[in-house]
Amino acid sequence: MSIKAKHFSSPAEASMARAEVQLREAAVRITAARVKVLATLLDAQRAFSHQDMQDAFTDMDRVTLYRALDCLTDAGLAHKIAGDDRVFRYSSGAEHGVAQDDAAPHHQHGHFKCTRCAKVFCLDSIGEAGLLRNALDESLGKGFQSHDIEFTIKGWCADCAQQR
Numbered sequence: 621m622s623i624k625a626k627h628f629s630s631p632a633e634a635s636m637a638r639a640e641v642q643l644r645e646a647a648v649r650i651t652a653a654r655v656k657v658l659a660t661l662l663d664a665q666r667a668f669s670h671q672d673m674q675d676a677f678t679d680m681d682r683v684t685l686y687r688a689l690d691c692l693t694d695a696g697l698a699h700k701i702a703g704d705d706r707v708f709r710y711s712s713g714a715e716h717g718v719a720q721d722d723a724a725p726h727h728q729h730g731h732f733k734c735t736r737c738a739k740v741f742c743l744d745s746i747g748e749a750g751l752l753r754n755a756l757d758e759s760l761g762k763g764f765q766s767h768d769i770e771f772t773i774k775g776w777c778a779d780c781a782q783q784r
Contacts (some may be wrong), residue, residue: 667701
């Protein structure tokens, strides 16, 4: 029976099951911390900082959380977003780029950052890696090779815009 066909008593159980499947498919050792962190990222509507995660997981020590986030990032199950405030934020999802030379997949989409509350949201739908690579070729010419595409649109998220 597939994950989709199973009936879970709660959305949290379904997210934990999805996280376990993704860890298994990525050939990553399944630990309670990794499952918990990945399940949370899978359900998130925005990227979370380490501190956001630490506040949510008061029962998990900081080092375990750092290691879980690093493992998920290395496996391509999550990605790390560098903010202007020098705080990394994490979001779920396999990276959209293509791995080369057995390297980890590349981060190939943009982000929206709210300048009021500092929340960061992934822009997967407009971050089509092929379109971005084509734009790079047109702007710079053939021969340039990108390994990461990083762009950020800044503005106000829906919640902050309503507070105006």
